[in-house]
């Protein structure tokens with residue numbers, strides 16, 4: 001394939017990808033990285049388009065201007081990667097300096113050596129940026145949620161390959177002259193790889209976005225929107241996953257109910273009632289230990305799963321600690337000088353060793369909670385477990 005056709009195809013792929021990412025971004029403007037990625041893809045496509053229009057081997061200002069778009073594109077791509085993975089963004093000044101430095105070096109090389117100087121510096125700069133990107137993504141693989149790791153690995157690999165090829169190309173351009181840029185085996189391999197990348201990178205970005213959104217949706221479906229703790233569906237899933245593990249620790253079920261919560265609503269209003277629910281949920285979460293979990297299972301009722309054996313304290317100790325901590329809460333009520341205080345009653349089950357015993361454990365905790373309420377509230381009661389065969 002002649003270089004003109006290859007570069008035309010590259011421009012079409014990149015502009016097409018930019019259009020697709022742009023349409024997705026219009027629907028999800030808050031999706032991290034997406035705004036930078038569609039701009040990067042568009043700039044890259046535009047740079048190739050300009051190259052086609054002005055001619056590829058120009059050693060002049062127009063060529064340098066087209067290349068400056070390409071450098072900007074790689075920098076924007078990096079911005080998107082950092083945003084998506086939650087890494088600190090480069091300061092705009094740092095990005096501008098990196099870009100201006102590369103463009104100035106390229107302009108100086110163009111003046112001194114013509115097209116050969118221009119292409120050598122461009123490939124060096126872009127190859128270096130790709131290497132940095134490959135490294136940044138590779139570092140993130142271990143830090144990101146498990147489902148994102150495969151596409152991130154692929155992206156790191158693609159960037160690494162592109163970096164290696166671009167740097168080899170820079171060396172060949174410097175050593176052998178302009179002919180190697182568009183003709184011969186290296187040019188063939190380079191443009192084949194670049195064409196494949198233009199398609200695969202765009203798809204990988206969409207793959208990453210899909211996985212991220214899928215995770216967020218699953219999280220939304222599993223959590224109570226008011227308090228952020230698990231809802232019933234999330235709880236079922238959590239218990240199922242817990243007991244699926246080999247050598248899963250037994251669990252203790254704790255049911256915790258806010259006392260006289262109706263009065264809080266009736267006296268201070270529903271919004272204050274909501275604030276109390278949020279404060280109680282935060283307190284419970286802050287006291288959880290590794291392996292424990294909390295769910296909102298009713299209006300003012302929470303369930304805590306305590307992983308047995310993983311902690312020096314047993315569930316009763318945790319239950320008393322939670323009862324005390326909630327009792328110390330003071331929740332501001334709008335229009336009321338005195339903050340709202342509340343207490344909780346807690347019922348604690350016996351050990352639950354398997355998924356099949358979970359419902360029975362929940363019933364035990366419920367009976368113990370009933371006992372705590374019957375004993376005057378603000379109390380913790382263990383289940384009375386019958387050992388009859």
Ligand SMILES: Nc1nc2c(ncn2[C@@H]2O[C@H](COP(=O)(O)OP(=O)(O)OP(=O)(O)O)[C@@H](O)[C@H]2O)c(=O)[nH]1
Pocket residue numbers: 226257258259260261262263265269270271272273274277298299300373377
């Ligand atoms: N603010 C607020 N109130 C809720 C929510 N869900 C349920 N409630 C209220 O919680 C109250 C529960 O009242 P009851 O079941 O009578 O229980 P209680 O007043 O806590 O009494 P005891 O449990 O017997 O101590 C009701 O007034 C519900 O309207 C919610 O999401 N927000």
